[in-house]
Amino acid sequence: MFDLVVVGAGPAGSTAARIAAGMGLKVLILEKEKFPRYKPCGGALSERATSWLDLRLPEAVCEKAITGARIHYHEWVQDKVKAYRLSTLINRSAFDQFLLQKAIETGASVSFSRVLNYSSKEDHVSVQTDDQIYRSRFLIVASGCQDSLRSRISGKASRDDIGVCLVTEIEADDRDIEARLGSFLDIHFGIAGGGYGWIFPHRGYYSVGIGGLASQLRHPRMIMKGFLENNGFDRDQIIHGHTIPQGGKKKRISLGRVLLTGDAASLVDSFSGEGIYYALRSGEMAARAIGEEKERDVARLYEKRCNKELGEELRYALILSQAMHRHPKAFSWMLERHNEVLDRYIEIAAAKRSYKDFVRWLVPRLPMGILSAR
16 A cells, blocks of 8 residues: 555656655656656746756756747747846756656655556555556546546546647757857747747757647648748658647646646646646645645645646636737737837746736736737
């Protein structure tokens, strides 16, 4: 009998396991893939996430410090740079491996097994894998938005609630990368419905990708190939696809002894697509709720903390995303006439401003009615 079984060894799962093991709980992580493993991701870790993480990231994980952004909106382009770090480009495979190793060092066990199902009992949860059944007082599902385990708690997601991302890594000389982008993230709005395209300057390669809502992003591979070609890259790249949930909508994220974290709980910034910060935070909150409350109403405590500490930010990010993509001409007009819009927005990633503060500042400067549209 374990105190906690965690399904998924990504940032949410490994963080939950590390925190719980550090509180003296007997923890098992179940992960379907052998680590280290490839993870399709742009690899931008916001300063907000880095400043929260209570671990020093090794040099092998961190590839470049980002201090600026180049924003494209159709024909309009603007560079913004800050005197401080906004985010860190990471090797996502090495980052996930590092977090898992820290969980193991803290006392968590790991088994590379695929979880097929679970059943809830009055005093425990039984978790079925390919070859075994594990019993645990609590279960954390941290295996992403595509796992069928999460749908038992929050229901099946619609195409309006799911984002589709395509990404490739293109090798390049570091001198060429530095000359092209330096320490800037290259963001292209107006490329994908409900999302954007990106070019991130990693160490020895570019991460290039597009992402948008599944309901709006038709023929994503054609859009991706066009995006590559329009930005000077060979269109015939190995392209990886993955899905991310749209955050900011009210969903059930716990039931009885089962808690959802990270992408499985739809805790993702709908405007930027950032999920790592919310994965780390929700993993910690889930573990602490279990460790502190023991046999009390853990599910209620966890949801309450998530709503209080993460829910408001995610709702404001969703409001901003919906307004921008439904009224592109108004936002284009806004960006062209108000230089401070981007200055204020990029401060969110650096944890110097909240979405709530930004949206409340933006509202009086927009044409009437845009942010109230749903």
